[in-house]
Amino acid sequence: MTLNNESRAAEQQRVDHIEKLITTQLAQTQTKLNQAQQERRRVEKNFGANTRADYVEADDVIDTNATLAQQKQLMASATTNEDILHKQKQSLQLLAQNPYFGRIDIEEDHEPDTLYIGTASLEDDQGNFLIYDWRAPIAGIYYNGTLGSVKYRSPSGLQTVELKRKRQFVIQAGQIINMFDTNETIGDEILQKTLNEASSEQMKNIVATIQQDQNQIIRNTQADILLVQGAAGSGKTSAVMQRIAFLLYHNRTQLTAEEIILFSPNTLFSNYIAAVLPSLGENNMRQVTLQHFLAKRLHGLQVETLFARFEKEQITTSASFQAISKYKASSQFVTDLQTFLQTADLTQSFQDILFEGHPIFKRQHLQNLYQKLPRNLLIADKFLAIKNHLIKQLNHYLKTQRTADWVLSALDNLSESQINTLLYRAQALDASSQQQQQALIKAVIHQRYLPVYEALYNNYFFNVYQLYHDFLTRDVPKSINSQHWQEMIAAYDHQLEAHRINYEDATAILFLRQQITGEGQNHQIKYLMIDEVQDYTPLQLAYIQHSFPLAKLTLLGDLSQNVYGSPTSLQDTATTLKVLFPQHKKTVITLHQSYRSTANITNFAKQLIPMGQQIRAFNRIGSLPQWYISDDARKTTQQISQQALKKYHTVAIITKTNVQAQALAKSWSAKIPVHLLTEQDRKIPRGILILPIYLAKGLEFDCVLGYQITAANYAMPTDRNILYTLATRALHQLYLVSENPVSPFLQQLDPDSFQLQRQLTTKKQP
Numbered sequence: 001m002t003l004n005n006e007s008r009a010a011e012q013q014r015v016d017h018i019e020k021l022i023t024t025q026l027a028q029t030q031t032k033l034n035q036a037q038q039e040r041r042r043v044e045k046n047f048g049a050n051t052r053a054d055y056v057e058a059d060d061v062i063d064t065n066a067t068l069a070q071q072k073q074l075m076a077s078a079t080t081n082e083d084i085l086h087k088q089k090q091s092l093q094l095l096a097q098n099p100y101f102g103r104i105d106i107e108e109d110h111e112p113d114t115l116y117i118g119t120a121s122l123e124d125d126q127g128n129f130l131i132y133d134w135r136a137p138i139a140g141i142y143y144n145g146t147l148g149s150v151k152y153r154s155p156s157g158l159q160t161v162e163l164k165r166k167r168q169f170v171i172q173a174g175q176i177i178n179m180f181d182t183n184e185t186i187g188d189e190i191l192q193k194t195l196n197e198a199s200s201e202q203m204k205n206i207v208a209t210i211q212q213d214q215n216q217i218i219r220n221t222q223a224d225i226l227l228v229q230g231a232a233g234s235g236k237t238s239a240v241m242q243r244i245a246f247l248l249y250h251n252r253t254q255l256t257a258e259e260i261i262l263f264s265p266n267t268l269f270s271n272y273i274a275a276v277l278p279s280l281g282e283n284n285m286r287q288v289t290l291q292h293f294l295a296k297r298l299h300g301l302q303v304e305t306l307f308a309r310f311e312k313e314q315i316t317t318s319a320s321f322q323a324i325s326k327y328k329a330s331s332q333f334v335t336d337l338q339t340f341l342q343t344a345d346l347t348q349s350f351q352d353i354l355f356e357g358h359p360i361f362k363r364q365h366l367q368n369l370y371q372k373l374p375r376n377l378l379i380a381d382k383f384l385a386i387k388n389h390l391i392k393q394l395n396h397y398l399k400t401q402r403t404a405d406w407v408l409s410a411l412d413n414l415s416e417s418q419i420n421t422l423l424y425r426a427q428a429l430d431a432s433s434q435q436q437q438q439a440l441i442k443a444v445i446h447q448r449y450l451p452v453y454e455a456l457y458n459n460y461f462f463n464v465y466q467l468y469h470d471f472l473t474r475d476v477p478k479s480i481n482s483q484h485w486q487e488m489i490a491a492y493d494h495q496l497e498a499h500r501i502n503y504e505d506a507t508a509i510l511f512l513r514q515q516i517t518g519e520g521q522n523h524q525i526k527y528l529m530i531d532e533v534q535d536y537t538p539l540q541l542a543y544i545q546h547s548f549p550l551a552k553l554t555l556l557g558d559l560s561q562n563v564y565g566s567p568t569s570l571q572d573t574a575t576t577l578k579v580l581f582p583q584h585k586k587t588v589i590t591l592h593q594s595y596r597s598t599a600n601i602t603n604f605a606k607q608l609i610p611m612g613q614q615i616r617a618f619n620r621i622g623s624l625p626q627w628y629i630s631d632d633a634r635k636t637t638q639q640i641s642q643q644a645l646k647k648y649h650t651v652a653i654i655t656k657t658n659v660q661a662q663a664l665a666k667s668w669s670a671k672i673p674v675h676l677l678t679e680q681d682r683k684i685p686r687g688i689l690i691l692p693i694y695l696a697k698g699l700e701f702d703c704v705l706g707y708q709i710t711a712a713n714y715a716m717p718t719d720r721n722i723l724y725t726l727a728t729r730a731l732h733q734l735y736l737v738s739e740n741p742v743s744p745f746l747q748q749l750d751p752d753s754f755q756l757q758r759q760l761t762t763k764k765q766p
């Protein structure tokens, strides 16, 4: 409902008043911030002067310690004060651009009240709330309620209020551009306008138009595992980013952005979403891709990327390769590894610990130690016991070395600066000469034997690669031909020799190592988010979860976008989660409403996938997708993209593989500027882009052009997912171009859902 001029004038007056107040508060905060910075610098200076330790007398030590503690406290409080003021300034700056987007009029116990909702809260000098933070409990009404009786959860329990009015605003540079009252959860008008906009270089927040089902994801604080299955463009990524902002607000005294980690599909995507949290006044969480996560934990080995595996699969389409991949992507693989661990004789994978090329601890000795340990001890505890025992043995042995000739000659060879460094490290610069001599002896011995200590700490006495080899050689899984299985093992061994490892084997090895040694766990992370979870195998999920044992999980995915073709299903994921984490409280939310694309594009794309009829297109009109059959796909693509660029910021030509993207870019006309996007890119530039589908995951473009939708590229059942993912990257316009023979999917589509164009070009040599 549009509003009369009177209401608009009154609202504008309020905006003007708020703007003034924000300007005043900003100036006051800046002054306080300057003072706080000065104070912090002063304390820092004092800290340096007052804490120079003087340890001559025992009393001095006590005095020094007391001063240290006091100074540390002063420093901490000066820094905290500055941080708070910084945050205040940031949130005022946010509000200055756009003070609020919503208003609710409510009645609670016959008391009327009017509340304005914005990205942060604002109070006047008397402590009255002029704007409520969108994450405040009462603001939930704005997102969830239709007019009438409404409930919301406050810290003191469930409250009921009467919602009398809901008003939405679009305010820019202090002016109300648009405003209207609505009874919808969040009216279509603003959403329509937002979705009609051109794509942006970075993802934007959706705070003003969060939808009811998305709000459930954002505000869920109960679930240990929140699993979201959502159609393409249903706002999964948007919701998870808003959720992080919500959690940071909700737990502001116990949670920092550093304690949240998001697994994202690629670094291009990581960068794409990096502006959302700052736009909500919060710091970014940590981000990592699975590839980086695995590679960092397998030093010295080159871990195959998921992309490389996908490219390989396009060439190696043999049934045997697929059967093996399928097995390694099943929950059976996790169960088999776990069963193996319970029964395997781990000592078979023990190996000598070497010192300068010779065994210092022999395999047999390690095996004996292990066998003597109580049987019922956990494997990780047994490993710890062995390590402790060996370190003691080593220390004992090194004591006997103190008078050895090699030590004395090593001491003689030390330069003055080396001596000083060693003494400094040993905190023995001021010690007596006898003590210094002892310190130097210890340091020299320790330095030489450091690799042995490291080998012990890092469990090098245990060869996990050998253990995995033993696992593979036990039984051949029923679904797999024995000869193919043996070939796979030979390939694994061969790759290891070349310091390379497959994507799926990398996780298996890390999983085994973690289960055995109990190491590689991060207890700091409290929330773990995984986007595009359909691309993770059960084993990868298990490994990641074990790596962050205290974290609550938010998993977001879309089965239909499983472009890598591994046969993980939501069901499989849900079963895995049930088996792996029986105690965890799980909530599953399904999103059917798609927002990204026009209705024409969504209705076209959803025909490609089973269960597609459940997807609801957003009512935004655009042109029908166009399918060009051409005798020269490259030429047609060039013509269309050049034309499209006159209307759109980003025109993305999406190929199935990287090889195809490179080939197209190479043969592209020099007269038309084009950018080939690669994994190394950190930004999505404007213009015509060429990229393979897996790099386009999670991203969106104004116009998408699917390149070579031929029978050779798109005929297998899993190719439907690829084509669906490709089509749903488009916001406003979709083209598909192919030479003959065209993908058989064309025949299966409703002919009214797209326009078929046949184009004959005079084929010229590139």
Ligand SMILES: Nc1ncnc2c1ncn2[C@@H]1O[C@H](COP(=O)(O)OP(=O)(O)OP(=O)(O)O)[C@@H](O)[C@H]1O
Pocket (backbone or CB within 6 Å): 191, 194, 195, 204, 206, 209, 210, 211, 214, 230, 231, 232, 233, 234, 235, 236, 237, 238, 239, 558, 561, 595, 596, 697, 698, 699, 700, 728
């Ligand atoms: N409530 C909303 N208000 C405004 N825009 C929204 C809303 N929900 C989603 N969108 C927009 O829809 C588009 C798709 O959102 P998003 O990328 O979060 O979806 P997704 O489910 O993660 O997509 P995909 O799985 O296809 O990558 C984005 O442009 C986002 O800004």
